[in-house]
Amino acid sequence: MKSRALHLGRAAAAAAVAAACALALVVASAQTEPRTVRDGVFSGAQVKRGQRIFKTICANCHEIEEFTGPGAYLEEHDGKPLWDTFDFIWSNMPDDDPSSLQPAEYAAVLAYLFSVYGLPTGGVDLPIDRKALEAITITRPRSPGG
Numbered sequence: 121m122k123s124r125a126l127h128l129g130r131a132a133a134a135a136a137v138a139a140a141c142a143l144a145l146v147v148a149s150a151q152t153e154p155r156t157v158r159d160g161v162f163s164g165a166q167v168k169r170g171q172r173i174f175k176t177i178c179a180n181c182h183e184i185e186e187f188t189g190p191g192a193y194l195e196e197h198d199g200k201p202l203w204d205t206f207d208f209i210w211s212n213m214p215d216d217d218p219s220s221l222q223p224a225e226y227a228a229v230l231a232y233l234f235s236v237y238g239l240p241t242g243g244v245d246l247p248i249d250r251k252a253l254e255a256i257t258i259t260r261p262r263s264p265g266g
């Protein structure tokens with residue numbers, strides 16, 4: 121009787137470990153499963169932060185339309201991984217002081233650009249880690265009704 125109780129205890133422990141592993145897998149794949157910028161990958165709060173940063177820093181040299189307008193940067197980068205753009209602006213911008221912002225600030229500026237471009241906000245911030253950003257593809261906003 122004693123040994124049977126022990127056996128059941130081990131089985132329960134094994135089941136708990138298996139459940140924890142399955143959960144960890146689900147969380148990891150949710151961050152790296154292929155998505156596009158249409159899938160609500162940035163938050164409204166992040167857009168507001170990004171707007172402030174764009175206006176105080178980027179707008180010294182850029183018009184928003186250079187990125188969001190017809191035939192502009194985001195359209196040119198259709199189908200490219202978001203990581204490429206994040207890495208570019210993080211490494212090169214502001215042109216007079218590259219890498220001077222926090223990664224989260226670059227992510228916020230991108231969220232602002234996407235919002236102006238016409239893409240929908242979601243419940244969570246755009247991530248800043250490479251794997252997650254490599255899994256998100258830049259694409260055009262859905263055309264109205266489409």
Ligand code: HEC
Pocket residue numbers: 174177178179180181182193209212213214215216229
């Ligand atoms: C001091 C001026 C200056 C500031 C401030 C600045 N940029 Fe730039 N940016 C440039 C110049 C000049 C280029 C073109 C040269 C190059 O591609 O390296 C450029 C190019 C870019 C490009 C590539 C455009 C293309 O068509 O390939 C992006 C994206 C960009 N900037 C984003 C930003 C963002 C976001 C900010 C704010 C965090 C910012 N820049 C701040 C001067 C600036």
